[in-house]
Structures are given as C-alpha cells and as structure tokens.
Amino acid sequence: MLYPSIDNLLEKLDSKYSLVTVSARRAREMKEDSARVPLVEKPKSYKFVGIALEEIVNDQLTKRVPKEEQ
Template sequence: MMSPQIEKLMERTKSKFSLVTLAAKRAREITEYSGNLRMSEVVGPTVQTVSTKHLSVAFEEIAADKVRFVAKTLEEVRAEIAERQRLEDEANALAASEETQEEQA
C-alpha cells in the first residue's frame, strides 16, 4: 500500500499530472541536494522520514503540504521562451565570432 495515500496527495494538486510533475521535480531537487553534499541552493528534505528514496520523500512533503504546485502564467512562459531564445542567439553569435577569429589567425 502506498504511503501517503494517493487520495491525500490528490487533495494538494489539481490533477494527477500536476502531482507527478511536482513529485518528480522535487525528487530531482532532493537528489541534487544530496549529491552536492548539502552545498546546493536547493532546499533539502523538509519532513522527517525513514524513507531513503527521494520520490517517496517528495510525496511525503506534498502530503504534509510542505511543497506546492504553482502553475506559471502564459506571460511567464512566454518570457522564459524569449529569454532562452536570446541566450541561444547570444551563444550562436559568440561561437560564430570565435570561428571567424580562428580562421583569420
């Protein structure tokens, strides 16, 4: 039997997709925290647990209402896409500039 129960977890999110996304993201954060010997900017586990599996810890945090799913607005998503595109364009321009300098040398 799963602990915490799925019904309790579903009370914290709007859908199963949101629950799975939140739990997976949080489990990755806990993994990063553990892998960096607690020197990461990511917050470590926020609940006392006997579980050693990061996904189980994430589910326990969700059930304890320590972690929440916050959906991004359309404007936030568009801003992120624009920023990624800007960074990609900047990286491509830098790479092209370096290639030109190498050819001239």
C-alpha cells in the same frame, strides 16, 4: 497500504499529472544537490520520490501557478 495514499495526494494537487511533475522535480533537486535537505523532519521513505510525496501531503511542497494562468 502505501504512504502517502493517492487519495490524500490528489486532495493537495489538482491532477495526477501535476502530482508526478512536482514530485519528480523535487526528487531530482534532492538527488542532484545534496545541500537540499528534505522538508519533512523524519521521512518514512528513503527514496527521493517518496520523500517528495510526503512533502506534498504535509503541505510543505506545492505547485506554483504562473500569474497569467490564474
């Protein structure tokens, strides 16, 4: 079974599109800037996208909604 599961991730964000967008942006941040350390203390994944997904499921990474959309 994959960790984190898609069901757990979709409880944190409202759509698969948001999930992909948020995790891809965070993964790119970590890849391009080595000073950006993972928010997860001991990530199970060694890939940037996997680490970003772990951050989402642990409520350490969320989607920002601009004020005009709220």
